[in-house]
Amino acid sequence: MFKQRIWIVDYGLGNLQSVYGAFAYFGVDVVVSGDPKTKADKIVLPGVGAFGKGIENLKERNLIEPLIDEIREKNKFFLGICLGMQLLLDSSEESPEHRGLSLISGRVKHLGNLDRSIRVPNIGWGRTHLIGKLDIFSEMRENEYFYYIHSYYVEPQDKSFVIANFSSRIIYPVAIMKNNIYGVQFHPEKSGSKGLKLIQNFLNL
């Protein structure tokens, strides 16, 4: 593992301790901060909570422009986890009055749209089909179990950004990638050994 500094963005939402613990496990320099001037090699946007609240909190802390600048202009590797991924899109059915970061075009939709007979939120370990052997999924099987806890899912306009799909009972996108931007709906910091492997792969980018 090469020496690097990871910025875990603290915007008042999300399981920061767990995300911190999983990255610190690999011995890299991890800073958990809400300071928009934070300098790091890679950025992680965690998040558990509602879309509208997420955007409002980012705004209040003046984090939106610095994040977009780091991601789009400086091409820093970025990982959005759960809500942290959903915020990358244009909008969400969860909070129609709010606009997302629009780093990836598309919408966030409610799981109930896909199938009325499923229990929502989807809480638990879901079979996940990894499309191709992409970098954050390197050295993994075609199907792996990851931990999910969510009611909404992402639907990017450009389907070629989808790098993994949920694959038990129903199918929908759960991981996306566009250039230096990665997003996962599941929680790698909570997905046991496979989740740690994904984090290690991200650190190896």
Add this chain to the structure above:
Amino acid sequence: MKKDLGVLRIIPCLDVKDGRVVKGINFVDLRDAGDPFESAKVYGQEGADEICVLDISASVEGRRASLEMIRKIAQNVFVPITVGGGVRTPEDMREYLKYGADKVSINTGAVENPKLIKECAERFGSQCVVVAIDAKRVDGKFKVFIYSGKKETDLDAVDWAKRCEELGCGEILLTSIDKDGTQEGYDLELLTMVLEAVSVPVIASGGAGSKEHFLQAAKIGTSACLAASVFHYGKIKIGELKDYLKDNHIYVRTD
């Protein structure tokens, strides 16, 4: 009955009192069952799908669970953690989440102030709000008990579960006080009634004593099985339990 997207979850539960894991029978006669931090770490490594940590004396003593304990467990255990005990306000929940809980369970606090469920769900999202319901048979009905089973309420467990869902809870942790610690099997009647009444996931709790008991609960559609005694005292190993369930055509997570 609605279906879960994920596989059946196996959840060891650590009931914590004075910094130690304890376990009793029917919520009384508590005995020491180990160190919470070590237990959580070992269960995580052994294949637990989630770990539940309940500070069982917090509400009775009118305080929060230990935030340092939550932090230490969260930083070293890489499966989800549900923390409960003493949650009275959204601020309490915020602290538990901040210190590393993935989900927070409310019990007494929700019964005494149902609005708390709604406030927490709006602020943190339904997915991390678990309502723990402790139910006991009284005159042929399932009644809700609070303060770790010490106080009876007028609430019917099934009606209360429905109300919790309406208020926005994301999951029900359903414990049978009658079966707790007895190892004679989950209360399948109670479980079926609640599974049929709500569309959020339901965790069966109280009474697991053998692998067959987990299979019974899985077959009637439970989202997760929680257990304490059988894991603490080494009667069942999580890996063996999952192999058994898999052999019986229940989907579980294996590495």
